[in-house]
Amino acid sequence: TLYIDCETFSELDLRTVGTYRYAENCEVMLVTWAVDDGPVQYWDRTVDVELPYLLRSALTNDVTVLAHNAMFDRLATKKILDIPIELWFCSMVQALSHGLPGSLDELCEIYRISDDKAKIKDGRRLIQLFCKPRKTKNGLVRNTRETHPEEWARFIEYAKNDIEAMREIHKKLPRWN
DSSP states (O other), X not given: OEEEEEXXXXXXXXXXXXXXXXXXXXXEEEEEEEEXXXXXXXXXXXXXXXXXXXXXHHHHSSOOEEETTHHHHHHHHTTTTOOOGGGEEEHHHHXXXXXXXXXXXXXXXXXXXXXXXXXXXXXXXXXXXXXXXXXXXXXXXXXXXXXXXXXXXXXXXXXXXXXXXXXXXXXXXXXXX
16 A cells, blocks of 8 residues: 655635646645555655655555545646556545544544644644745745745654554544445
């Protein structure tokens, strides 16, 4: 299993325009992934847009690509990874099909995932900081790893922790439905 997640930037509001339009116009900034129980890796596309060897080799094997809200990750990464749809598996759909909430954060609470593997609590603040433009008197301003290096390092840790949380939740979700 290849666990994967991406963090994106767009001037469009996802809730207003919908997933398809957002994904067509977003920039994938970070891709985090892990193979099975292996270490979580990250690809900072703001530094290097070339596909990392370890991710490329993981994709060439016979793998299931698991994401939480896979539709979003599949559409957002289509231009850079183009993973066939039949390889994708969605842990959010798995949770919803059992009457559980779709939120990874809520699932971590329900399943009592330890803090070191659960979603980072200030993740929402980091998403607001890097994934959405900030309105100022002079128009829109974008926060980046250059403007906020300490927060960017924390953002990478947040993204990596999402893989840990997703992996733990996937192990605990029922499989019978």
